[in-house]
Amino acid sequence: MKGGAPPLGQPLMAGLEVIRVQALAPATTLLWLKAPEGFPKPFPGQFAKLRALGPPQIPLKGGRALLDKPFSFHGADGDSLAFLIREVGTETAILATLSPGAKVRLTGPLGAVRPELSGKGPLLLVAGGAGLGPMGMFRAQGFGPISLLYGERDASFQVGQGFLRGLADRVLPFTDDGSGHGEKGLVTQGLERELKADGPKPLVFCCGPPGLLREAARLCRERDVRLYVSAEAFMACGLGICLSCSIPAKGGGRVRVCVDGPVFPGDTAFP
């Protein structure tokens, strides 16, 4: 690559230093990387591909993955970039065991810029499991108040309340089996209740498994509430070339989760 900073929003590829690693739950880690100079400011919902460089610090059952894996930006404060890592396979397990000073290859920021995800007024964040990933990006966007509905299967996956309170003004955690802090039940039950409440209609942003996104879309459509969802699909390149993550768009045609999304208006695209 030629010298000089890339134009605004242009993704770059670089080896970045790990500056902090924070365990949030047994399988969830917050990874802070040192931002390279001139790194474009990521927007909520944008993501980066990450790959731990150097020899892994854990025994591997098989080989390393072929492809760098995509993670939503959880935070970006100029000097550092944060990602929420949920351990689901070899590469996420390696990332979770890195120590400060280790190097991570980053390609980003990737994904479409959604100006709709900054603005005034109430914001309702709905996170299912690893869908908590992008929820740290909204504090700086001007919204208020921000409420966070956060669902997990059980207490063993749940992130602590102290951390969650940093993300929103009001936090409503759920576990499917009631074993964790907060309520027993599905996060969509909370969403339904919130949407029925009096007061100004919030903007809703939802990230999580496909079933959650579909149910959120149904609930928001019923009450005519604006919804944005962060879709997920296996992506090989993350750059719009392989079409692995191409999904049908409502009303015809197709969209690529990696470059046309991953954030879509809730009524136009579903994973």
Add this chain to the structure above:
Amino acid sequence: MAEPDLSTDLGFLTLKNPVIAASGTFGYGLELLPFCPPEALGAVIPKGVSLAPWAGNPGPRACEASGGLINAIGLENMGIERFLTEALPPLKARGATVGVNVLGSEPEDYPRLAERIAGSGADFIELNISCPNLKKGGLSFGQDPNVAGSVIRESVAAAKGIPVVAKLPPLVSDMANLASISEKSGASAISLVNSVPALAVDLATKGPKLANVTGGLSGPPIKPLALRQVYVASGAVSIPVIGMGGIFTAEDALEFLLAGASAVQVGTATLADPRAPLRIIQGIGDYLRKTGESLRDILSQRLPKANSGLCSGPPPATKGTK
């Protein structure tokens, strides 16, 4: 030391370097501009196009397996008309050498596509008669040498002078024969191998990992298989062979050139690292500077002829030993 000359002569076309971006892994050619400008490569082959736009397969469309990638994208594409008006002109305007990969659901589609491309400014046509996601009766067109021969013959006639490259499948009963038939049918070159039919099973769901159930395996696991097929095919024809299959490094590319290829295609590596084609070009130059060879020296070297069979048979009886 002077910059090594990386150009390679395909007879119908001279490439500035032997690295071509493989179809399906370089978008329509401009998506990777921040990482890999198309004009820096020997050539680019954008996403394959059909007569009408195709929607492709439902998801999941791809997964990793055993160090490789299995895909069943299903050849989603914008169709030849949009391609010729929207995608090809900006690539040519940048000075890129462009091969147009075409695919059909019927053998008759290929000459119609070739006819449409004649006069478009494309540098060559690549006939995809080998995609595991493109099948008639369970076989890709290229697996039946008779169908392959007639598709190539009719496409060459319809292309009105634009060179036609036949992209061949990896799994055929007789690669030398298919390569030879491609040459006799008028192909200016052959490119191989396309991805290898493959399956990934999800133990958690006890089902297939891909919605299409099967797909095509690419990446490092297929490299030795691809090298063997390039070696066999290049021994059977006098037209150039363009090798591909798991090329991730300059060393991989050089191995394909030694096995008989005149140029290589880089595919899955670009998905893993969008700078891969440039890295490989750079690495070939570095290698040649180190060894003091020219690319021509590499291309003029050939591996020894192999045994005709895969098994060498029992060892010959020896005399005079106890």
